[in-house]
Amino acid sequence: MKLGLVVAVVLAATLLLFFAFRSSPSGAKGIASEAQKFEERFPNLPKDALDRRSRSNAVMRSQAVPVNDWLPVIEAENDLLLPSTEQVAMRAAATLVVALKAHGMPQEKVDKLVREYRLTNQLSPNEMQFIRNLNATDNEREIQVWRYEVANALMWSLGFVDHLDGPRELVDPKKIASIIVDSNYEQFLAKARLRSKSEILDQADLIYRYRWALVDARLKGLEAPSGLSDDVAMERHQAFNWLIEHAEIGWDDISLDT
16 A cells, blocks of 8 residues: 555544544544545545445445444555566465475475476565575474465466455465466466456455454454454465555565554
8 A cells, every 4th residue: 555645544534533532422423423424534535446445344344344444445446556467476386385395395396396487586585595494493384384375365366266255264275286286387377367456456455454353353352353364364465465565565575564
């Protein structure tokens, strides 16, 4: 999300919440009524971004997931420059190879995949360090094995995964790994079809709001709402933030702020 837009919207939203609380006889009721007027308060925001925000909030409410009525919009389609299909494919393959190593794939097979998929220059510094580490600890492997969830989101964006449900269940590692393990570089690229800006932004917006609900619950000491998994959501959030911010921020530095 572009910093200037975020700051402007958050500041305005904060002020509106403050005065709604101060001026309303019932505080929370006043906030709720003001929140319903988000679009009226920010009429100059792009329509597709506002519509996307409304759809995401509707999905969350239908699942009994708490909604922050003042969470800002994300990028509009006209402001988004997606990476190329090949860039996304290589990022997905790199992420998947990291997960495979973490999951116990022998080093010689990991190295073979790196060569076959031409990933030497695609792996981030942190990923390369892990790939080259012949003595990775159990803790390091436990962290990196979550990359399966990142790969699942990126493979969805390339058309290899048909549907993304809410971030609840873990992806089947064998199924997602087969996309590259049972193929080769040329075949993989030939089958990849990058989804539209609209589809990708829909998922990016929704996961952004899911993550707000999960972080809010954690800060309040509550259970994750509606069976959501913060771990799955966090990995998916990184995937979609990279798709939006790839031109400005490297993989290792992608922000997961909510």
